[in-house]
Amino acid sequence: MSDTGDVIAARPSVGQRLENSIGPLLSLLVALAIALVAGGAIIIGYGESPAVVYGAILDFALTGDGPGYVLAIATPLIFSALAVAICFKAGMFNIGVEGQYLVAMVTATWAALNLGFLPGPAHVAVILLFAMIGGMIWAAVPGVLKVTTGAHEVVITIMMNGIAISFVNWAVNNPLKFTEAAAGTNVDLRSDRFPDTALIGDLGGLFGYRSAAKMSWLLILAIVVALIVWLLMKRLRLGYEARAVGSAPGSARAGGVSIGAVQIKLFLISGALAGFVGMQQLLADKGYLPGNYLAQLGFTGIAVAFLGQNNAIGIIFAAVLWGVLSRGESALQIRTDVPREFVIILQGILILAVVIVYQIAKRRLARRQLQRAGAEERALEAAAAVAAGTAATVSEPDNGTSDEANA
Amino acid sequence: MPLTDLGAALGIALTYFTIIYLTGLGGLFSERSGIVNIGLEGLMIIGTVTGSWGTFFFTSSPEAGGMGWGMPWGPIMGLAVGAGCGALLAGVHALATITFRVDHIVSGVVINLVAVGLARFLSQIFFGQATQSDPGQPHLSTLDLPLLSDLPLGLGRAFSNLSPVVLVALLMVVPTTFALYRTRWGLRLRSCGENPDATRSLGVRVAPLRYQGVLLSGTLAGLSGAFLSVEVQYNWREGQTLGLGFISLAALILSNWSPIRLMGAAALFGFAQAIPLRLADAPVINLLPPQFIRMTPFVVTIIAIAGFVGKVRPPAAAGKAYEGGGAT
Numbered sequence: 015m016s017d018t019g020d021v022i023a024a025r026p027s028v029g030q031r032l033e034n035s036i037g038p039l040l041s042l043l044v045a046l047a048i049a050l051v052a053g054g055a056i057i058i059g060y061g062e063s064p065a066v067v068y069g070a071i072l073d074f075a076l077t078g079d080g081p082g083y084v085l086a087i088a089t090p091l092i093f094s095a096l097a098v099a100i101c102f103k104a105g106m107f108n109i110g111v112e113g114q115y116l117v118a119m120v121t122a123t124w125a126a127l128n129l130g131f132l133p134g135p136a137h138v139a140v141i142l143l144f145a146m147i148g149g150m151i152w153a154a155v156p157g158v159l160k161v162t163t164g165a166h167e168v169v170i171t172i173m174m175n176g177i178a179i180s181f182v183n184w185a186v187n188n189p190l191k192f193t194e195a196a197a198g199t200n201v202d203l204r205s206d207r208f209p210d211t212a213l214i215g216d217l218g219g220l221f222g223y224r225s226a227a228k229m230s231w232l233l234i235l236a237i238v239v240a241l242i243v244w245l246l247m248k249r250l251r252l253g254y255e256a257r258a259v260g261s262a263p264g265s266a267r268a269g270g271v272s273i274g275a276v277q278i279k280l281f282l283i284s285g286a287l288a289g290f291v292g293m294q295q296l297l298a299d300k301g302y303l304p305g306n307y308l309a310q311l312g313f314t315g316i317a318v319a320f321l322g323q324n325n326a327i328g329i330i331f332a333a334v335l336w337g338v339l340s341r342g343e344s345a346l347q348i349r350t351d352v353p354r355e356f357v358i359i360l361q362g363i364l365i366l367a368v369v370i371v372y373q374i375a376k377r378r379l380a381r382r383q384l385q386r387a388g389a390e391e392r393a394l395e396a397a398a399a400v401a402a403g404t405a406a407t408v409s410e411p412d413n414g415t416s417d418e419a420n421a
Numbered sequence: 422m423p424l425t426d427l428g429a430a431l432g433i434a435l436t437y438f439t440i441i442y443l444t445g446l447g448g449l450f451s452e453r454s455g456i457v458n459i460g461l462e463g464l465m466i467i468g469t470v471t472g473s474w475g476t477f478f479f480t481s482s483p484e485a486g487g488m489g490w491g492m493p494w495g496p497i498m499g500l501a502v503g504a505g506c507g508a509l510l511a512g513v514h515a516l517a518t519i520t521f522r523v524d525h526i527v528s529g530v531v532i533n534l535v536a537v538g539l540a541r542f543l544s545q546i547f548f549g550q551a552t553q554s555d556p557g558q559p560h561l562s563t564l565d566l567p568l569l570s571d572l573p574l575g576l577g578r579a580f581s582n583l584s585p586v587v588l589v590a591l592l593m594v595v596p597t598t599f600a601l602y603r604t605r606w607g608l609r610l611r612s613c614g615e616n617p618d619a620t621r622s623l624g625v626r627v628a629p630l631r632y633q634g635v636l637l638s639g640t641l642a643g644l645s646g647a648f649l650s651v652e653v654q655y656n657w658r659e660g661q662t663l664g665l666g667f668i669s670l671a672a673l674i675l676s677n678w679s680p681i682r683l684m685g686a687a688a689l690f691g692f693a694q695a696i697p698l699r700l701a702d703a704p705v706i707n708l709l710p711p712q713f714i715r716m717t718p719f720v721v722t723i724i725a726i727a728g729f730v731g732k733v734r735p736p737a738a739a740g741k742a743y744e745g746g747g748a749t
Binding site: 354 | 533534551670671712718719720723728
C-alpha cells in the first residue's frame, strides 16, 4: 500500500488538512447562500416573504413526519451519488447510473417475482444481489470498452441509458407484465405485486413517523454502504489506486498500478451501488415495478455527488439537504402562493453555484499550495508568470483574470 | 406491405430527421469550437416550452394578452423565442465552461438537470400548469414538395404536408458547410477545437469563438425543440423530447462531426424512430419488439465509438479547459 501512497502525495500537515476540508465546506456554504439569495429574489417577485417561504420549507422538513419523508427521498440519492462519486475519484464520469439502476430494477423485479420460495430475509438479500448484478452488467460495458478500446465512458454511458429506457419499457410490457389483474379491470401498466417476503420493512415507525412516509431500513443500508465506500476510498488499496489514477495516471502507472484493472473494478462497484437506487421504490414504496417508474434518480445523484463533493460522508448530508428541498415542494403548495416548481429552480441554482464556486475555490487553493511549495516550484511559477505576462501583453493587455489562469 | 405505410413512415422520419439534424448541428458547432455539449437535451427542452409560449403570445389577440401578430408571424416568433431561449441557457454552459473552466461534462449534466425543472417552472408561469400547454396551438401552414409529393403508390405522402422548418433543416447543410469550411470564421472555430494554442499564437482569441460555438448550439437545439412543440405536436408536454437530444448526440458522433455525414446519421436515426410508429407490422420488423428498434441509434453509436466499424475522432481539444489567455 505504501508504494502507491507515495504516488499521490506526502501526508499533508494538520493545517493543510484543515484547509483541504474547510475549503469545500466553505464553498458549499457560499453556493447555498447564492442560491438562497437568488431564490429570495424570485420569491419576492411572487409577492411573498423569503423568510416565510424558507421557513415553511424547513418546517415541513423538520417537524411532524417531515424527517421521515425527507430521509425516504434521500435514501436512493445516497446510493446513486455514491455510485457517481466512486468513479469520479478515478477521474471517470459515470453518467450511466440512470441506466444502471433501471436495468437493476428489472433484474430485481424478476428475482422478487420468481424466487418467492426463499424465506423472508434471504429473499430480500437475493433481490438486492440481483439488483447489484443488473447494475454491474450495465456498468461493465462502458468500463470494459473504455479500457479495451478507449471509448469515452461518458458517451457510452449516455447510450447505455438510452438502451436501458427501452429495455425497461420492453420488460414491463412483456415478461414482467402483470398477470393477476382480473379481466375487465383497468390497471396501470406494471408488474405483478411482489410477495411480502420481498418487501423491506418500515423504519420510520420506530421514530414515530407514519408509514406513508416510506422511510425504510434501506436508509440504514445506505449509510452503511456510504461508510464502506468512505473506508474503501480512504483506507484501502483500491482507494489509493483510484485517486492515483484520477490525479496522476502517469505516476500511477509508473508506481505499478494497472490503470485498466482499477477502472473496470471501480465501474463494477459503481454499477453495484447503482443497483440499490431503485430498491426504495420497488421494495419499500410500491411493492411492484410500475410502468411509470420514478426516473431521473441517476442524474439527480450526480447533483448530490457534486453537493457532497464526492465525499462519501458529505454525500449523506447532501442527499438529506436535497430531500429537505424536495419535501419543500409540498410546503410551498400548501402554505404559499409560490408554485412548487420553485424548489426545482432553487436546486438548479444551488447545483450551478456549487460547481462554479467549487471550481474557483479549487483554483485558489491550488495556487496557494503552489506558492507555499519549495523554491523549485517557486522558480517554475515565476517562469510561468513571465510567459503568461508576455502572452497577455501580446493579445490581451487588460485582463484582470489572467493571474488566475496561471494558478 | 402497403407502400402507403412506407410513405407515412418516411414522412415521420423526415420530421425526426429535422429534430435530430438541427440539434446535432448545434452540438457540432459547440464541439468543433472545443466545448463538449451533452446538455443538448436540456437546451431542446427549454426550446419546447418557450417556443410554445412564444407562439401563443405572438399569435393571440391583444385582448387575450398577446401581441396579435396573427399568422404566420405567431409561430415564426414562437420558433425564434425557442431558439433564443436555447441560446440563453447555452450561455450558462458557455459561462461555466469557458469563463469559469468548469468541466464540460459536469456543466452539461447540470444544464440537463436544470432544464427539466426550469421547463416546469416556466410552464407554471406561462400556462398555469406545470406539465403541458393547451393543445391545438397555431402552427405554420404546411406545404407539399413539388414533384416528390406526386410520387405514386402512396410514397408521395412522405413529402406532403411538411412543415417549412423541415425544408430549412434540409437546406441547412449548405450554409453550415460553407461557414465551417469556406470562411475565415469557420477555420478559426475549428482550430479552437483542434489546437487552441495554435489559434491563440496567431493572435485569434479563443474564448469569443467558443462562446459563439456554444451559443449557436443553444440556438439550434432550442429551434429544434420549438419545432417539436410548435410544428409537430401543437402543444408543449413535459418529456416530449423523449431523449432526442441524446440521439442527436449519437448522430453527431456517428457523423464524425461532419455536417454532411450528420445528414445521413440523422436520416438513419430519424427513420429508426418512425419504424415502431408506422412499420411495426411490416415483415421481419414485426418479429422485433418496438422497444428494440428504439435502441438502434444507441447500439449503432456504441459499436461505432468502440471502433468496430472505423474509428470516430472527436475534435482534438474538445472537452479540455483552455488555460491559455484570459477568461474573456
